[in-house]
Amino acid sequence: MTSLTALSPHETHSAKVGRVLYFVLLVAIMISMSYVISGQLFKFAVMALSAYVAPEGATAVAEASKLMSSMTVVHNGLAVVLTIVLTIIVVRKFINTGHVHRMAFLHRMVLYLALIVGVVVVLFPFFWMLCTAFKPSGQELVISKTNPFDIVPSEPTLDNFRRVLKIDAASKAMAAVDAIEQKKNFGTFFLNSLLVATTAAFMVTFFAAMGAYVFSKKQLPYKQQIFMLLLATMMIPGMMFMVPQFFMVCKMGLFGTKWAMFLPHLASVFGIFMLKQFMDTIPDSLIEAAQIDGASEWQVFRVVIVPLAFPIILTLFLLTFLFHWSNFLWQLIVTNFENPLSITLPVGLALFRGQYTSELGLIMSASCFSIVPIAVLFLFAQRYFIAGMTQGAVKE
Amino acid sequence: MNERKLIVVAVIAYLALVFVCWDDSITSSPDGRKILTFWHTYNDQEEQVLRSIIKDWETANASFTIRPVRIPFDGHKAKLRTALTVGQGPDMARVDWSFVCELARKNSVIDLETLGFEKIRDQYLPAPLKSAFIDGKYYGIPDQSTCVAMFYNRQMFKAAGLIGPAEEDQNKVEEVVLPKTWEEFIEVGKKLTDKSKDQYAFAMTNTLWWNLPFFNSYGARIVSEDGKKCVLDSDSAVQALEMMASLVNEHKIEAGAWRPGAISPEQGFVNGKYAMVFMGPWNLAKFATAKMDFGVGLIPGGTAGTSTNVGGTDVVIFKGTNYAAECYDFLTFFTSAENQKTWCTELNQLPINLGAYDLVSFDDPNLRVFMEQMKHAGPNPVVKDYALLEDLINPEVEAVLSGQKTAREALTTAAKKVQERLIDL
Numbered sequence: 001m002t003s004l005t006a007l008s009p010h011e012t013h014s015a016k017v018g019r020v021l022y023f024v025l026l027v028a029i030m031i032s033m034s035y036v037i038s039g040q041l042f043k044f045a046v047m048a049l050s051a052y053v054a055p056e057g058a059t060a061v062a063e064a065s066k067l068m069s070s071m072t073v074v075h076n077g078l079a080v081v082l083t084i085v086l087t088i089i090v091v092r093k094f095i096n097t098g099h100v101h102r103m104a105f106l107h108r109m110v111l112y113l114a115l116i117v118g119v120v121v122v123l124f125p126f127f128w129m130l131c132t133a134f135k136p137s138g139q140e141l142v143i144s145k146t147n148p149f150d151i152v153p154s155e156p157t158l159d160n161f162r163r164v165l166k167i168d169a170a171s172k173a174m175a176a177v178d179a180i181e182q183k184k185n186f187g188t189f190f191l192n193s194l195l196v197a198t199t200a201a202f203m204v205t206f207f208a209a210m211g212a213y214v215f216s217k218k219q220l221p222y223k224q225q226i227f228m229l230l231l232a233t234m235m236i237p238g239m240m241f242m243v244p245q246f247f248m249v250c251k252m253g254l255f256g257t258k259w260a261m262f263l264p265h266l267a268s269v270f271g272i273f274m275l276k277q278f279m280d281t282i283p284d285s286l287i288e289a290a291q292i293d294g295a296s297e298w299q300v301f302r303v304v305i306v307p308l309a310f311p312i313i314l315t316l317f318l319l320t321f322l323f324h325w326s327n328f329l330w331q332l333i334v335t336n337f338e339n340p341l342s343i344t345l346p347v348g349l350a351l352f353r354g355q356y357t358s359e360l361g362l363i364m365s366a367s368c369f370s371i372v373p374i375a376v377l378f379l380f381a382q383r384y385f386i387a388g389m390t391q392g393a394v395k396e
Numbered sequence: 397m398n399e400r401k402l403i404v405v406a407v408i409a410y411l412a413l414v415f416v417c418w419d420d421s422i423t424s425s426p427d428g429r430k431i432l433t434f435w436h437t438y439n440d441q442e443e444q445v446l447r448s449i450i451k452d453w454e455t456a457n458a459s460f461t462i463r464p465v466r467i468p469f470d471g472h473k474a475k476l477r478t479a480l481t482v483g484q485g486p487d488m489a490r491v492d493w494s495f496v497c498e499l500a501r502k503n504s505v506i507d508l509e510t511l512g513f514e515k516i517r518d519q520y521l522p523a524p525l526k527s528a529f530i531d532g533k534y535y536g537i538p539d540q541s542t543c544v545a546m547f548y549n550r551q552m553f554k555a556a557g558l559i560g561p562a563e564e565d566q567n568k569v570e571e572v573v574l575p576k577t578w579e580e581f582i583e584v585g586k587k588l589t590d591k592s593k594d595q596y597a598f599a600m601t602n603t604l605w606w607n608l609p610f611f612n613s614y615g616a617r618i619v620s621e622d623g624k625k626c627v628l629d630s631d632s633a634v635q636a637l638e639m640m641a642s643l644v645n646e647h648k649i650e651a652g653a654w655r656p657g658a659i660s661p662e663q664g665f666v667n668g669k670y671a672m673v674f675m676g677p678w679n680l681a682k683f684a685t686a687k688m689d690f691g692v693g694l695i696p697g698g699t700a701g702t703s704t705n706v707g708g709t710d711v712v713i714f715k716g717t718n719y720a721a722e723c724y725d726f727l728t729f730f731t732s733a734e735n736q737k738t739w740c741t742e743l744n745q746l747p748i749n750l751g752a753y754d755l756v757s758f759d760d761p762n763l764r765v766f767m768e769q770m771k772h773a774g775p776n777p778v779v780k781d782y783a784l785l786e787d788l789i790n791p792e793v794e795a796v797l798s799g800q801k802t803a804r805e806a807l808t809t810a811a812k813k814v815q816e817r818l819i820d821l
Contacts (some may be wrong), residue, residue, distance in 0.1 A: 138682035141663045163440075171440070195417040198410060243478065250482040258418065332471040333478045338433065338463065341419075350468030354439055356542065356678045356707065 019102050023094055026109050027087060033116060034083045036149070042075035042082075043152045044131065051134055051156035056168070061136050065155040126371075127151070133160050133365035140360040160365035184340035186366060189348030192258070194373060196331075196344055197324040200262035204320045205313055208271030213305050215272065216279035217287060227276075230269050246333055256336025261344065262324060271316050278312040279305060311384040318377060325374065345370055429461040432723055433486040435476070437469040437709070445742050446730075453729050460722055473498075480504050480714070487717035488727060490539055490709050493527040494782035500535040501780050505712040507533045511724040519733065521748050523706045526775035531623065536710030537727055538748040543704040544609060544674040545769040546696070548574070550689045552595070552671040556587045574693040578613070578639055581696040585649030588671040596651035598643060599661040599670040602794050604786045605776075608705035609674060610636045612774030615700030618785070619777040619819070626819060628789070628811040629804070636698060637803040641796050654797060665690075676707065677746060677766045692762040694769055706773045708748070746770050779818055788813045 054064035097105045134156040144150045162168040166185040215227050245264040254260040290300050328346040336342045352362045450462045479485045499505045513534050528536035553559045560571030575581035585597035616633035643650040653661050664670040694702045713723045733751030740747045740756045779785050792810040795801040
């Protein structure tokens with residue numbers, strides 16, 4: 001109804017005033033949100049800077065805290081300036097918008113504000129993680145008394161990052177013991193996991209795509225029954241396989257190698273199922289056309305099937321990558337802890353947790369690094385990923 | 397074209413990754429000494445002290461070397477279970493106290509009496525030692541032990557007038573009104589609770605291990621001495637649970653931290669919402685660096701006086717080792733009074749060796765309270781699957797706390813379940 005009145009040429013004075021009041025209300029919300037959010041972000045930047053500038057040592061926290069409080073004006077000022085600039089831009093835009101389009105402008109503003117709330121809700125845990133990574137030991141759980149939403153630490157330190165990357169004094173002393181200790185660092189764990197997860201993801205998608213192609217498009221005796229049999233294995237909980245698989249891996253002499261990390265998981269029934277569901281929607285006539293043009297079996301697969309099923313293949317790649325990136329239990333079992341070169345990230349992260357205490361700061365700073373590959377993958381592949389998630393879901 | 401470039405870059409990056417990571421051979425100097433592997437779950441600082449103790453032992457035993465291997469505490473049970481099935485286990489390991497029983501009943505660890513343990517047995521604290529006493533034999537040596545005591549927030553105590561006015565006069569010892577019995581605890585608790593400020597006197601979690609101080613202070617046990625009967629339905633246990641429930645329901649001095657999703661005792665304590673919580677010595681250093689104004693007192697006493705639980709770890713020797721005597725020699729050396737003194741002074745931990753109690757002197761008065769509390773610890777229930785024991789009992793206790801069942805009803809059900817599904821099975 002409101003849009004109708006907005007478009008009407010004979011609008012009343014009160015409608016105009018109503019719109020302006022509506023606008024003022026939205027601007028007030030925007031100002032408060034902008035001030036709070038940018039205030040936290042600038043404070044975080046100042047905090048990270050002062051933690052970085054402060055030298056390593058016993059007085060580092062005190063110094064960084066002093067530096068930070070001396071820069072309170074800077075981050076508060078920046079937040080105020082940003083908010084003012086933003087307000088001016090929005091108000092000018094509103095004034096420059098013709099009366100007819102003002103309601104649409106307001107609707108768009110509401111939409112953006114709602115989206116910003118959504119973004120804050122989604123990103124808040126990550127921001128919290130980043131902030132906790134800068135907190136000194138013992139203060140991870142302390143909440144500011146004056147403002148519980150102010151989660152940026154006022155006594156920042158880089159010690160957690162140093163300890164995770166093993167570049168603090170104590171770790172250097174440990175590393176001097178022998179070659180094995182030198183290799184026991186986050187970098188090794190990270191690269192190991194990257195290798196295991198990418199290799200596994202490549203191989204799983206490759207095999208699953210070929211398997212799914214056969215189950216979807218080829219004729220073979222008892223195809224349906226074999227497929228049902230495969231699906232039935234999904235009913236068995238993964239835990240049941242663990243000991244036999246471990247036994248086999250050990251008998252093959254692969255204990256503590258990277259092969260052991262992913263070899264038992266290469267045959268992914270779930271992957272075949274997901275890809276088959278998608279490939280069923282590819283018309284057979286396309287394949288026949290390719291065959292008439294003289295395409296070989298492999299060419300049909302490569303030129304027709306894979307490009308068409310690419311979104312879903314990429315989805316499977318991402319899901320497999322995620323699975324192996326965080327597969328704690330299996331990797332723990334096959335890790336040979338005497339050889340740090342076989343330790344992967346989820347297992348390495350668990351080393352920070354004790355019987356009763358968790359080094360929250362260390363876990364958080366390590367997590368900051370560990371989410372990077374996943375974030376990068378999602379950024380590159382998000383379009384396909386979201387498309388793939390829904391495409392496999394419905395079979396028409 | 398752009399996409400192709402991306403693929404080429406990805407392939408090159410992948411090949412580089414393979415090149416960097418594929419090789420997992422590592423050079424360690426083989427020097428002819430026999431290697432004893434010791435799986436442990438210590439943290440960085442602890443590992444450094446462990447290495448120095450190992451060095452001392454190696455100078456006396458020149459033909460052996462000990463390789464300490466750290467495994468994550470979170471997965472140490474799963475790791476050991478699977479490694480032992482295929483014979484990849486270590487010579488010795490540090491395991492959670494609750495795991496010793498399973499290892500012993502599965503016949504994986506060596507009975508220490510065969511190595512002469514009865515001669516030195518008496519030097520260890522009785523309560524931690526009991527967790528390694530299974531079916532009449534000792535299978536593990538306690539290497540680290542903890543218990544919980546009562547942490548209190550001094551600022552909140554001052555605000556409630558429970559700390560005497562000794563601030564101005566430095567010479568006068570300030571008087572803290574610490575509850576000695578549960579009745580006093582309730583009385584003090586009422587002064588500390590202020591619901592309008594969302595402030596509570598006490599907060600607890602509801603898991604069996606954390607509830608043991610309540611049961612132990614009434615002399616109640618979970619499992620009988622010989623491990624054959626669940627005695628959770630005893631009168632003293634009912635009395636203890638009734639008292640616990642009264643803190644929540646009748647006197648309303650407990651914050652409900654045991655409810656799912658509530659603010660945990662540790663977080664509430666750090667942020668000044670809960671005045672008293674039960675916690676272990678592992679938090680002392682953490683709270684000190686956070687500049688908290690807190691103190692530690694003994695857990696209030698019930699009919700059996702003050703008492704607490706026992707946590708920590710034991711070291712065990714596996715049957716697969718070829719050098720049981722050497723392992724035993726190292727582990728007793730590691731837990732001897734002198735080495736415990738080094739260990740405890742450097743790491744601010746409680747000794748498990750009674751001999752070390754006289755050698756260690758802590759500057760921290762709170763740690764001294766813990767040493768005192770440790771002497772009054774009650775033994776933990778020794779069962780094959782401790783996690784299952786928790787799973788069977790916790791829901792019943794929760795039913796009492798939330799007022800759905802009476803203490804006797806709940807404990808009778810729990811005792812029956814434990815007997816049927818854990819002990820008799």
